[in-house]
Amino acid sequence: MDASDLRIALVSGNYNYVRDGANQALNRLVAYLLRQGAEVRIYSPTVEQPAFEPTGELVSLPSIAAPGRKEYRVPLGLPAKVRRDMDAFAPNILHIASPDISSHRAVTWARRRQIPAIASVHTRFETYLTYYHLELLEPAVRALLRRLYRRCDGLLVPAESTAAVLRAQRMNRNIAIWARGVDREQFNPERRDMDFRRSLGVADDELLVAFLGRIVMEKGLDVFADTIDELARRKVRHRVIVIGEGPARPWFEERLPSGIFVGHQEGPELARALASADVFLNPSVTETFGNVTLEAMACSLPVVAAEATGATNLVRDGHTGVLAEPGDFQAFADALQSYASDPDLRRRHGEAGLEFAITQSWDHINSAVVRTYFRAIERRARLARIKG
Structure with a gap:
């Protein structure tokens, strides 16, 4: 396969409406993929005045304001209209970037169609609970994360230290590193x-x-x-x-x-x-x-x-x-x-x-994501041949 053969459906709880490191990395990844000739369609909540213009084609997901953090949106799944759009786009890889209900539904959608799913892990959400005095919920949150990530064909994490934690938590056996680069023209x-x-x-x-x-x-x-x-x-x-x-x-x-x-x-x-x-x-x-x-x-x-x-x-x-x-x-x-x-x-x-x-070049780092996509597609095709 070549990068131009890729059709990626990217599902994220925040792509551009609030600026943070995670969604800026996603936008850089999409820009890189588009330059390589891949086709990308993004599914994420939207607002009237986002923090910045999105890179690529963005389809709005229905959402509500997050309780206590109204600047963030909670996506509400994949309604029929969005599923029809995904069917028409016909991706050969699904990439989810947030452990929310829309991502859960997207993985279910992909599994029914034998489309490989990759999850990128940007934040250790279970660690947030300490700051809101909700530590007792951590085992339940971790179990929900495990259920989602183990249904995926692989995980992308930014560092080996994170990979070690996720392996110990039995989130997934197939974990690849997608590090982060830095814009040296801006930061020097x-x-x-x-x-x-x-x-x-x-x-x-x-x-x-x-x-x-x-x-x-x-x-x-x-x-x-x-x-x-x-x-x-x-x-x-x-x-x-x-x-x-x-x-x-x-x-x-x-x-x-x-x-x-x-x-x-x-x-x-x-x-x-x-x-x-x-x-x-x-x-x-x-x-x-x-x-x-x-x-x-x-x-x-x-x-x-x-x-x-x-x-x-x-x-x-x-x-x-x-x-x-x-x-x-x-x-x-x-x-x-x-x-x-x-x-x-x-x-x-x-x-x-x-x-x-x-040494941290964005293009070199983002090329690791493409290799992870290829491995997931090849692994799914191999399993299909075995079952067939």
Whole structure:
């Protein structure tokens, strides 16, 4: 097979209505597939004013606002009209990108037609429950995830650390790596702007600590704030820049009264804000891959992160940054204090991170998805021949 033989139906709970790392990766994948001559049709909830224009043909799925998080949509399955559209499109591979009811129905639709199904895992949803005090539901959520993923022909995950977790949870035996790339034209050390820092009231010799991402509790905002409080208790000279928006911004602003909140940034402005910091702090444990961590490394920033699936595949402890036990704000503060007192250490770790980021080409990474599609199609054809 050639990539131009592929007809991919992609089902996702969020393709473009709220910007996040997962749907930006999906849009980049679709752009790559289209350049290779493949045909792609995307099925996802839509809104009147999405965060960005979608790449490829997008068919709207019926949805409702997520309880307590109205910016997100919950798709409500595959109505007859959508199923007819999928039948007419006649895909030879189904790709689901979110463990919701529409994806469950799509996998059922594909299995009835002997079409192979691949699931990409972007977020460890079961870890979110801790932030909403719903830990008791974790076994049930994990069982639902297992039921969905084991009905698929394979999984795509962004890192071997995530694959190891999913294997231990018996989610699927066929797991391939679909890492993440970084736009080096956008994110690079040349974006650093001392005049921009000064315009924010940051002195040249102050350690500027960056947060980048949606401002939601599951990003470890409590640990981030506790770490900054600890730096203040130790009288370490520092400032904090918060890049992004989200429903927890009022809470975060209250916890970081001296923080510099620059809101949502895009393009060169985003890269400038990030590259103008001195160190990136990411205490989150919910990601399968730290897109923002890789972007910080591309800007030559050392990274202080939780030793969890989203960071262990990127950050080399003591070489490109520091990995600390999740939730250990004292250890996070120790790392930041070391960087504050040793600019040469910051430089060395930042340069090592940049060397790694340079190797992360999007086209090379996305080609692994095509190979996974081919293997799934060939495996399904082989099973059909055996049964026949």
